[in-house]
Amino acid sequence: MAFTHHNGPRPTPVQCNHKLNAAGDALYVIGGKWRLRIIIALAEGHRRFNDIQRAIHGISARVLSNELKELEINGFVTRNVYTDFPVSIEYELTPYSDTLSPVIESLITWGEMHRERIMRAEKPEEKEATALAEIL
C-alpha cells in the first residue's frame, strides 16, 4: 500500500485497518434494515414485544425477535421478565446505548445535508479532496 500523495506523516496500513475495523463494528451495530428503528422505538418508550412491533411498521415477529436478541447480546438492551401477572416482558435501552448518540447525530446531520443537496441537485465546487486522508 502506498501513501505517496501526501507529504505529512501518514498512518500505516495497520493503523488504517484498525480504524476500518472499528468503523465496521459501529456500522454493524446500527446497520441493517431495522436496527436503528428498533433503537428509536425503544428510545420512544415502547417496551413490550407487541408494542414495539406495532410501533415499527412492517417488521415481522421473527426479525424483531432476532434483532432484540442481538441488541441484548451487544449490551444495548436489557430483557426484563415479569412473572407476577400474565407474564409480560419488557425491553429497555441500557445506559450504554446512549454512547451511540454522537454517532446517530452525525448520521442524521450528514443525511439531512445530503438530502438537501440532492434536492438542489447542485454541483460540488472544484477543489481538492484531502480531509478524509487526514483522519485515517
Place this chain on the structure above:
Amino acid sequence: MAFTHHNGPRPTPVQCNHKLNAAGDALYVIGGKWRLRIIIALAEGHRRFNDIQRAIHGISARVLSNELKELEINGFVTRNVYTDFPVSIEYELTPYSDTLSPVIESLITWGEMHRERIMRAEKPEEKEATALAEIL
C-alpha cells in the same frame, strides 16, 4: 405512537421519521461490505481500477465496478478517462466526499470505544438511558 415516558417537548413521529430517513441515507452511502474500504482506498491515493482492486483484499471486479458506479452517481467519485496512452481511467474522490469525515470519525471513535469495552468485558453501570431520546 406514544411519548409518555418523558415530560419535556417530544418530537412528532413525522420529525422522527425525517431524521430516521436521513440517518438511513447516510448508512446506505457508507454501509455495505465494501463502500468504506473503497472510499479509504481512494483517500489513500489509489486511482486506477486494478490499483484499487489490489488495494482492497478480496474484492471482485464486478463488485468494485458496481460500487464505483454507485459512488459516482452519488457524487463521491469522479471518473476521468485518459485516451492518450493505453486508455487509462482514474477515479478520484470529490470534495463532497470530505463531508463524510465527521461521520466516519464518529464511527471510528465509537467503534474503538466499543472494542475496548468488549475486551474489558465490563458491565455497564445501572442508571437511566435518556440521551438517545433527546436527539430524536
Place this chain on the structure above:
DNA sequence: GTTAGTAATAACCTTTTAGTTAGCAGACAT
C-alpha cells in the same frame, strides 16, 4: 504468436438477509 496488463461486463451460483405462514402455551374475557 503468446503472454500480460488495461477496464470492465455477462452469466451464473452461493450466501446472507428478510418476509410469510403457522403454531404453541399460558391466562383472561364472554
Place this chain on the structure above:
DNA sequence: ATGTCTGCTAACTAAAAGGTTATTACTAAC
C-alpha cells in the same frame, strides 16, 4: 368452550448482496 391476548419460534420462501468464471477489446512486451 371459544376467542383473544401475550411472546415468541420453526419451517419455508423470496429477495438482495456478493462471489466466480469467462469473455470482450485494445496495447505492449517477449
